[in-house]
Amino acid sequence: MTAPRRKALITGASAGIGATFARQLAARGHDLLLVARRRDRLQDLANELARQHQVQCEVLSVDLASPGATATVMAHLDRLGWRIDFLVNNAGLSGHSKFAASPWAPLAGEIQLMMSTLTELTHAIAPGMIERRWGRIINVSSLAALSPPGESLLYSAIKSYVLVLSQSLDMEFKPHGVHVTALCPGFTHSEFHDVMGTRNTANRLPRVLWQQPEDVVEEAIAAVTKGKPVCVPGRVNKFLTIVMRPMPLWMSYLMGRTFNPFK
Numbered sequence: 672m673t674a675p676r677r678k679a680l681i682t683g684a685s686a687g688i689g690a691t692f693a694r695q696l697a698a699r700g701h702d703l704l705l706v707a708r709r710r711d712r713l714q715d716l717a718n719e720l721a722r723q724h725q726v727q728c729e730v731l732s733v734d735l736a737s738p739g740a741t742a743t744v745m746a747h748l749d750r751l752g753w754r755i756d757f758l759v760n761n762a763g764l765s766g767h768s769k770f771a772a773s774p775w776a777p778l779a780g781e782i783q784l785m786m787s788t789l790t791e792l793t794h795a796i797a798p799g800m801i802e803r804r805w806g807r808i809i810n811v812s813s814l815a816a817l818s819p820p821g822e823s824l825l826y827s828a829i830k831s832y833v834l835v836l837s838q839s840l841d842m843e844f845k846p847h848g849v850h851v852t853a854l855c856p857g858f859t860h861s862e863f864h865d866v867m868g869t870r871n872t873a874n875r876l877p878r879v880l881w882q883q884p885e886d887v888v889e890e891a892i893a894a895v896t897k898g899k900p901v902c903v904p905g906r907v908n909k910f911l912t913i914v915m916r917p918m919p920l921w922m923s924y925l926m927g928r929t930f931n932p933f934k
């Protein structure tokens with residue numbers, strides 16, 4: 672009798688890094704539940720991956736920035752009769768307006784999407800992994816969590832939360848066979864800067880700072896497999912982290928205030 676295929680849930684799978692996770696996990700033989708808002712994109716990708724890799728690919732269109740999102744995802748898993756072995760909390764975006772000038776709703780949406788739903792989904796899925804003594808969780812943070820703070824970037828604060836939460840959950844879960852990795856990508860080719868409205872500025876940044884999503888995802892999967900709690904993908908990002916981390920807080924603040932390209 673063959674073992675059942677591992678089941679992976681990927682949020683934000685309709686584009687960029689999330690769609691790349693879907694491709695690489697399907698190629699490794701995982702069944703997939705792809706979650707995001709744009710159903711047509713998810714369905715096209717699911718059809719392609721099911722055909723290419725003979726895996727089961729399900730889709731769920733849900734706004735993960737709404738407070739009931741985790742319940743919707745868990746109800747869908749119940750209907751499928753699935754238990755998740757590999758969770759990728761990837762869905763995310765960054766606003767680009769001043770904190771005080773922004774209405775509350777979009778800021779609350781960022782917090783719900785990248786903090787509350789990520790945490791709630793992990794809380795709902797991790798106990799099953801612990802019970803079965805096997806699980807892999809990748810939470811997509813950002814190099815922003817390890818960089819000097821940027822003006823008006825609620826995003827940096829949120830991604831710092833994701834980094835610390837992941838490290839702390841890894842300590843709790845690892846003795847039970849569940850690895851948690853915070854993925855901290857730097858600039859990665861995706862739709863992120865189109866959504867943020869910073870494409871022109873992003874295009875002016877040196878090419879050496881950019882990575883392809885395929886390289887980021889490959890390094891992330893290798894890291895969680897080995898049980899590394901933090902993954903900074905790419906040589907340039909690793910170098911930047913080494914340079915930035917020992918900086919005194921006053922210098923980090925000054926650097927963030929002076930060199931924010933998106934200001």
Ligand SMILES: NC(=O)c1ccc[n+]([C@@H]2O[C@H](COP(=O)([O-])OP(=O)(O)OC[C@H]3O[C@@H](n4cnc5c(N)ncnc54)[C@H](OP(=O)(O)O)[C@@H]3O)[C@@H](O)[C@H]2O)c1
Binds near residue numbers: 686687812858862
């Ligand atoms: N690209 C970079 O330079 C970079 C750097 C560091 C970290 N990151 C992080 O990497 C992750 C993936 O971003 P990406 O670069 O791949 O950007 P992307 O190409 O814009 O993809 C973002 C994904 O998140 C989904 N999403 C956004 N809001 C959502 C919502 N309310 N409900 C459900 N899904 C939602 C989008 O799907 P729908 O629009 O279909 O809902 C899409 O699939 C994010 O967490 C981002 O913060 C990116």
